[in-house]
Amino acid sequence: MSERAWHPSDLALDQGGTEVDAHLAACAACAARAAEAAASHHEFTAQVFPRTVEAVRMRRPRRPFKIGWPAIGVAAAAMAGFILFTQVRRAAPVVEPPRLELASPGRVRIWTGRPRHVAVYLVDDAGHRRRLWPHAGTAQLVNDHDLVSLPAPDPHTVAVVAVVADKPFNPEHPPSDGDVVTLALVERSPPNR
Protein backbone atom coordinates (compact mmCIF):
# COMPACT_ATOMS: atom_id res chain seq x y z
CA MET A 1 0.00 0.00 0.00
CA SER A 2 1.52 3.31 -0.98
CA GLU A 3 1.86 6.30 1.37
CA ARG A 4 -0.83 8.09 -0.62
CA ALA A 5 -3.31 5.26 -0.25
CA TRP A 6 -6.77 6.28 0.81
CA HIS A 7 -7.64 5.89 4.46
CA PRO A 8 -11.09 6.79 5.74
CA SER A 9 -11.31 9.92 7.85
CA ASP A 10 -12.84 9.83 11.32
CA LEU A 11 -16.07 11.07 9.78
CA ALA A 12 -16.01 8.32 7.16
CA LEU A 13 -15.36 5.74 9.87
CA ASP A 14 -18.37 6.99 11.79
CA GLN A 15 -20.52 6.96 8.69
CA GLY A 16 -19.42 3.44 7.76
CA GLY A 17 -20.40 1.82 4.49
CA THR A 18 -19.16 -0.98 2.33
CA GLU A 19 -16.07 0.90 1.12
CA VAL A 20 -15.01 1.64 4.69
CA ASP A 21 -15.71 -1.93 5.79
CA ALA A 22 -13.63 -3.28 2.95
CA HIS A 23 -10.80 -0.95 3.89
CA LEU A 24 -10.95 -1.94 7.55
CA ALA A 25 -10.63 -5.58 6.57
CA ALA A 26 -7.40 -4.82 4.73
CA CYS A 27 -5.81 -2.05 6.82
CA ALA A 28 -4.63 -2.94 10.30
CA ALA A 29 -3.99 0.68 11.26
CA CYS A 30 -7.51 1.78 10.41
CA ALA A 31 -8.93 -1.34 12.04
CA ALA A 32 -7.10 -0.21 15.17
CA ARG A 33 -8.69 3.23 14.84
CA ALA A 34 -12.10 1.60 14.54
CA ALA A 35 -11.36 -0.50 17.61
CA GLU A 36 -10.37 2.66 19.51
CA ALA A 37 -13.61 4.27 18.45
CA ALA A 38 -15.53 1.23 19.69
CA ALA A 39 -13.69 1.38 23.01
CA SER A 40 -14.52 5.07 23.35
CA HIS A 41 -18.16 4.27 22.55
CA HIS A 42 -18.17 1.67 25.29
CA GLU A 43 -16.53 4.08 27.71
CA PHE A 44 -19.24 6.63 27.04
CA THR A 45 -22.07 4.12 27.39
CA ALA A 46 -20.72 2.46 30.51
CA GLN A 47 -19.31 5.43 32.39
CA VAL A 48 -20.06 8.85 30.97
CA PHE A 49 -23.72 8.31 30.11
CA PRO A 50 -24.82 7.13 33.58
CA ARG A 51 -22.82 9.90 35.20
CA THR A 52 -24.15 12.74 33.08
CA VAL A 53 -27.58 11.80 31.78
CA GLU A 54 -29.43 13.36 34.70
CA ALA A 55 -27.68 16.68 34.19
CA VAL A 56 -28.57 16.54 30.52
CA ARG A 57 -32.21 15.78 31.33
CA MET A 58 -32.36 18.74 33.70
CA ARG A 59 -30.75 21.11 31.22
CA ARG A 60 -32.51 20.01 28.06
CA PRO A 61 -34.00 22.95 26.18
CA ARG A 62 -37.63 23.58 26.83
CA ARG A 63 -38.56 25.53 23.78
CA PRO A 64 -41.69 27.54 23.30
CA PHE A 65 -43.98 26.08 20.69
CA LYS A 66 -43.75 27.39 17.19
CA ILE A 67 -47.47 27.99 17.22
CA GLY A 68 -47.13 30.95 19.55
CA TRP A 69 -47.61 29.95 23.15
CA PRO A 70 -47.12 33.45 24.54
CA ALA A 71 -49.94 34.70 22.37
CA ILE A 72 -52.15 31.81 23.43
CA GLY A 73 -51.29 32.46 27.07
CA VAL A 74 -52.13 36.14 26.83
CA ALA A 75 -55.35 35.38 25.00
CA ALA A 76 -56.28 32.75 27.55
CA ALA A 77 -55.52 35.10 30.44
CA ALA A 78 -57.64 37.82 28.85
CA MET A 79 -60.47 35.37 28.36
CA ALA A 80 -60.20 34.18 31.95
CA GLY A 81 -60.38 37.79 33.16
CA PHE A 82 -63.45 38.43 31.06
CA ILE A 83 -65.13 35.32 32.42
CA LEU A 84 -64.35 36.32 35.98
CA PHE A 85 -65.77 39.74 35.29
CA THR A 86 -69.02 38.38 33.96
CA GLN A 87 -69.16 35.72 36.71
CA VAL A 88 -69.55 32.94 34.20
CA ARG A 89 -68.23 29.73 35.63
CA ARG A 90 -68.14 27.66 32.51
CA ALA A 91 -66.46 28.90 29.39
CA ALA A 92 -67.20 28.13 25.80
CA PRO A 93 -64.57 26.56 23.62
CA VAL A 94 -62.67 28.94 21.40
CA VAL A 95 -62.26 26.79 18.36
CA GLU A 96 -64.45 24.08 16.93
CA PRO A 97 -64.24 21.48 15.65
CA PRO A 98 -62.21 20.02 17.29
CA ARG A 99 -63.09 21.46 20.64
CA LEU A 100 -62.76 21.02 24.37
CA GLU A 101 -65.53 21.17 26.90
CA LEU A 102 -65.51 21.15 30.68
CA ALA A 103 -67.46 17.93 31.23
CA SER A 104 -67.47 18.01 34.99
CA PRO A 105 -65.24 19.57 37.65
CA GLY A 106 -61.81 18.21 36.96
CA ARG A 107 -62.60 16.61 33.63
CA VAL A 108 -62.39 17.84 30.08
CA ARG A 109 -64.10 16.26 27.13
CA ILE A 110 -62.32 16.31 23.79
CA TRP A 111 -64.34 16.54 20.60
CA THR A 112 -62.14 15.48 17.72
CA GLY A 113 -64.76 14.44 15.18
CA ARG A 114 -62.73 11.34 14.40
CA PRO A 115 -59.84 9.39 15.99
CA ARG A 116 -56.93 11.83 16.19
CA HIS A 117 -53.71 12.27 18.13
CA VAL A 118 -54.01 14.64 21.04
CA ALA A 119 -51.76 16.21 23.66
CA VAL A 120 -53.19 18.43 26.36
CA TYR A 121 -51.43 21.25 28.21
CA LEU A 122 -52.26 23.71 30.97
CA VAL A 123 -51.53 27.39 30.56
CA ASP A 124 -51.00 29.62 33.59
CA ASP A 125 -51.71 33.30 33.94
CA ALA A 126 -48.12 34.13 32.98
CA GLY A 127 -48.57 32.35 29.67
CA HIS A 128 -46.42 29.37 30.62
CA ARG A 129 -47.59 26.01 29.46
CA ARG A 130 -47.16 22.69 31.16
CA ARG A 131 -47.79 19.28 29.68
CA LEU A 132 -50.84 17.67 31.21
CA TRP A 133 -51.67 14.61 29.19
CA PRO A 134 -50.35 12.17 28.28
CA HIS A 135 -47.83 12.34 31.12
CA ALA A 136 -45.18 10.65 28.99
CA GLY A 137 -44.63 9.34 25.53
CA THR A 138 -46.22 10.46 22.32
CA ALA A 139 -49.58 12.13 21.81
CA GLN A 140 -52.47 9.78 22.45
CA LEU A 141 -54.89 8.58 19.82
CA VAL A 142 -58.30 9.55 21.11
CA ASN A 143 -61.81 9.03 19.92
CA ASP A 144 -64.41 11.71 19.69
CA HIS A 145 -65.88 12.63 23.10
CA ASP A 146 -63.00 11.14 25.11
CA LEU A 147 -62.45 12.49 28.60
CA VAL A 148 -59.24 13.74 30.16
CA SER A 149 -58.91 14.26 33.90
CA LEU A 150 -57.47 17.52 35.13
CA PRO A 151 -55.11 17.75 38.10
CA ALA A 152 -56.11 19.48 41.34
CA PRO A 153 -57.30 23.05 40.78
CA ASP A 154 -54.51 25.56 40.50
CA PRO A 155 -55.44 29.22 40.93
CA HIS A 156 -52.89 30.18 38.30
CA THR A 157 -54.26 27.88 35.61
CA VAL A 158 -56.23 29.91 33.15
CA ALA A 159 -56.68 27.57 30.23
CA VAL A 160 -56.49 24.06 28.93
CA VAL A 161 -54.99 23.77 25.49
CA ALA A 162 -55.07 20.72 23.26
CA VAL A 163 -53.04 20.14 20.14
CA VAL A 164 -54.87 17.79 17.78
CA ALA A 165 -53.18 16.20 14.80
CA ASP A 166 -53.84 13.40 12.38
CA LYS A 167 -50.37 11.91 12.82
CA PRO A 168 -48.56 10.83 16.01
CA PHE A 169 -46.30 13.52 17.46
CA ASN A 170 -44.03 14.24 20.39
CA PRO A 171 -45.92 16.53 22.78
CA GLU A 172 -42.67 18.38 23.44
CA HIS A 173 -42.57 19.30 19.77
CA PRO A 174 -46.15 19.63 18.57
CA PRO A 175 -46.61 19.91 14.83
CA SER A 176 -47.04 23.38 13.46
CA ASP A 177 -49.95 22.19 11.32
CA GLY A 178 -51.87 20.71 14.24
CA ASP A 179 -55.19 22.14 15.40
CA VAL A 180 -54.84 24.12 18.60
CA VAL A 181 -57.89 24.22 20.81
CA THR A 182 -58.11 26.44 23.86
CA LEU A 183 -60.56 26.14 26.72
CA ALA A 184 -60.44 28.97 29.21
CA LEU A 185 -60.89 27.85 32.79
CA VAL A 186 -61.98 29.56 35.94
CA GLU A 187 -61.07 27.47 38.90
CA ARG A 188 -62.05 30.14 41.43
CA SER A 189 -65.56 30.19 42.78
CA PRO A 190 -67.64 33.07 41.55
CA PRO A 191 -68.68 35.66 44.12
CA ASN A 192 -71.89 34.97 46.02
CA ARG A 193 -74.92 36.43 44.45
Add this chain to the structure above:
Amino acid sequence: MVDQLYRRHGPVIYRRCVKLLRDRAAAEDATQEVFLKLMRHIDGLEEGEGYLPWIYRVATNHCLNRLRDEAWLQTMPPELLADEGVHGAAASLPERELGARLLAAVDEETRAVAVLALVDGLTQEEVASVLGISRKTVGKKLRLFVERAQRFVARAS
Protein backbone atom coordinates in the same frame (compact mmCIF):
# COMPACT_ATOMS: atom_id res chain seq x y z
CA MET B 1 -36.54 10.72 24.11
CA VAL B 2 -33.63 12.80 25.43
CA ASP B 3 -32.03 9.70 26.91
CA GLN B 4 -32.29 7.83 23.62
CA LEU B 5 -30.77 10.69 21.67
CA TYR B 6 -28.01 11.14 24.22
CA ARG B 7 -27.20 7.44 24.17
CA ARG B 8 -27.20 7.47 20.38
CA HIS B 9 -25.20 10.61 19.66
CA GLY B 10 -23.22 10.99 22.87
CA PRO B 11 -20.47 8.52 21.93
CA VAL B 12 -19.53 10.35 18.72
CA ILE B 13 -19.57 13.72 20.46
CA TYR B 14 -17.54 12.37 23.37
CA ARG B 15 -14.93 10.79 21.12
CA ARG B 16 -14.57 14.00 19.17
CA CYS B 17 -14.18 16.05 22.35
CA VAL B 18 -11.65 13.64 23.85
CA LYS B 19 -9.61 13.78 20.69
CA LEU B 20 -9.49 17.57 20.61
CA LEU B 21 -9.36 18.38 24.32
CA ARG B 22 -7.13 15.52 25.42
CA ASP B 23 -8.81 15.64 28.79
CA ARG B 24 -11.59 13.25 29.67
CA ALA B 25 -13.20 15.44 32.32
CA ALA B 26 -13.20 18.43 29.99
CA ALA B 27 -14.50 16.21 27.20
CA GLU B 28 -17.34 15.03 29.43
CA ASP B 29 -18.41 18.62 30.06
CA ALA B 30 -18.01 19.53 26.41
CA THR B 31 -20.06 16.50 25.37
CA GLN B 32 -23.00 17.72 27.42
CA GLU B 33 -22.72 21.22 26.00
CA VAL B 34 -22.56 20.00 22.41
CA PHE B 35 -25.43 17.57 22.97
CA LEU B 36 -27.60 20.34 24.40
CA LYS B 37 -26.82 22.41 21.32
CA LEU B 38 -27.87 19.42 19.23
CA MET B 39 -31.17 19.27 21.10
CA ARG B 40 -31.79 22.91 20.34
CA HIS B 41 -31.17 22.43 16.63
CA ILE B 42 -32.39 18.92 16.07
CA ASP B 43 -35.59 19.95 14.32
CA GLY B 44 -33.61 21.57 11.53
CA LEU B 45 -31.32 18.60 10.96
CA GLU B 46 -31.80 15.79 8.53
CA GLU B 47 -32.48 12.53 10.37
CA GLY B 48 -29.67 9.99 10.35
CA GLU B 49 -26.65 10.98 8.28
CA GLY B 50 -27.44 14.66 8.63
CA TYR B 51 -26.55 14.59 12.32
CA LEU B 52 -22.93 13.52 11.93
CA PRO B 53 -21.55 16.50 9.97
CA TRP B 54 -23.40 18.81 12.32
CA ILE B 55 -21.92 17.08 15.35
CA TYR B 56 -18.43 17.25 13.88
CA ARG B 57 -18.75 20.93 13.12
CA VAL B 58 -20.24 21.98 16.43
CA ALA B 59 -18.04 19.73 18.55
CA THR B 60 -14.94 20.90 16.71
CA ASN B 61 -15.82 24.58 17.08
CA HIS B 62 -16.84 24.12 20.69
CA CYS B 63 -13.59 22.39 21.62
CA LEU B 64 -11.40 24.77 19.66
CA ASN B 65 -13.15 27.74 21.24
CA ARG B 66 -12.63 26.22 24.63
CA LEU B 67 -8.97 25.71 23.91
CA ARG B 68 -8.73 29.28 22.70
CA ASP B 69 -10.62 30.68 25.66
CA GLU B 70 -8.46 28.85 28.10
CA ALA B 71 -5.37 29.77 26.16
CA TRP B 72 -4.58 26.09 26.00
CA LEU B 73 -3.24 26.40 22.53
CA GLN B 74 -0.63 28.84 23.74
CA THR B 75 0.20 27.20 27.02
CA MET B 76 -0.56 23.51 26.56
CA PRO B 77 2.45 21.36 27.37
CA PRO B 78 3.77 20.16 24.04
CA GLU B 79 3.51 16.52 25.01
CA LEU B 80 -0.25 16.94 25.28
CA LEU B 81 -0.37 18.08 21.70
CA ALA B 82 1.17 14.87 20.47
CA ASP B 83 -1.01 13.05 18.05
CA GLU B 84 0.32 9.63 17.40
CA GLY B 85 -1.17 9.39 13.96
CA VAL B 86 -1.76 5.89 12.78
CA HIS B 87 0.11 6.46 9.57
CA GLY B 88 3.29 8.00 10.85
CA ALA B 89 5.25 9.21 13.81
CA ALA B 90 4.04 12.23 15.72
CA ALA B 91 5.59 15.56 14.83
CA SER B 92 8.45 16.81 16.96
CA LEU B 93 7.66 18.90 20.01
CA PRO B 94 8.78 22.24 18.53
CA GLU B 95 6.67 21.53 15.47
CA ARG B 96 3.65 20.78 17.60
CA GLU B 97 4.16 23.95 19.61
CA LEU B 98 4.43 25.86 16.39
CA GLY B 99 1.28 24.23 15.08
CA ALA B 100 -0.58 25.11 18.24
CA ARG B 101 0.50 28.76 18.05
CA LEU B 102 -0.47 28.92 14.43
CA LEU B 103 -3.93 27.47 15.08
CA ALA B 104 -4.47 30.04 17.80
CA ALA B 105 -3.64 32.83 15.39
CA VAL B 106 -6.27 32.14 12.72
CA ASP B 107 -10.03 32.74 12.61
CA GLU B 108 -12.48 30.15 13.88
CA GLU B 109 -13.54 28.80 10.51
CA THR B 110 -10.00 28.49 9.21
CA ARG B 111 -9.01 26.74 12.42
CA ALA B 112 -11.84 24.26 11.98
CA VAL B 113 -10.90 23.69 8.34
CA ALA B 114 -7.29 23.09 9.31
CA VAL B 115 -8.10 20.71 12.14
CA LEU B 116 -10.65 18.73 10.17
CA ALA B 117 -8.46 18.46 7.09
CA LEU B 118 -4.97 18.24 8.55
CA VAL B 119 -5.55 16.58 11.91
CA ASP B 120 -8.60 14.43 11.23
CA GLY B 121 -7.78 13.72 7.61
CA LEU B 122 -11.18 14.65 6.24
CA THR B 123 -11.34 15.18 2.51
CA GLN B 124 -12.14 18.68 1.29
CA GLU B 125 -15.61 17.47 0.36
CA GLU B 126 -16.13 16.13 3.87
CA VAL B 127 -14.84 19.35 5.44
CA ALA B 128 -17.19 21.33 3.22
CA SER B 129 -20.09 19.12 4.23
CA VAL B 130 -19.26 19.38 7.93
CA LEU B 131 -18.80 23.15 7.97
CA GLY B 132 -21.59 23.93 5.55
CA ILE B 133 -19.31 25.84 3.19
CA SER B 134 -18.28 25.21 -0.39
CA ARG B 135 -15.41 22.95 -1.31
CA LYS B 136 -13.85 25.91 -3.06
CA THR B 137 -13.86 27.87 0.19
CA VAL B 138 -12.33 24.92 2.01
CA GLY B 139 -9.56 24.69 -0.56
CA LYS B 140 -8.91 28.43 -0.38
CA LYS B 141 -8.80 28.53 3.39
CA LEU B 142 -6.59 25.48 3.52
CA ARG B 143 -4.20 26.98 0.98
CA LEU B 144 -4.03 30.27 2.89
CA PHE B 145 -3.52 28.38 6.14
CA VAL B 146 -0.65 26.34 4.72
CA GLU B 147 0.96 29.44 3.21
CA ARG B 148 0.66 31.21 6.52
CA ALA B 149 2.07 28.17 8.26
CA GLN B 150 5.04 28.15 5.93
CA ARG B 151 5.73 31.82 6.66
CA PHE B 152 5.27 31.12 10.36
CA VAL B 153 7.74 28.27 10.21
CA ALA B 154 10.20 30.32 8.18
CA ARG B 155 10.09 33.11 10.74
CA ALA B 156 10.37 30.67 13.62
CA SER B 157 13.40 29.00 12.17
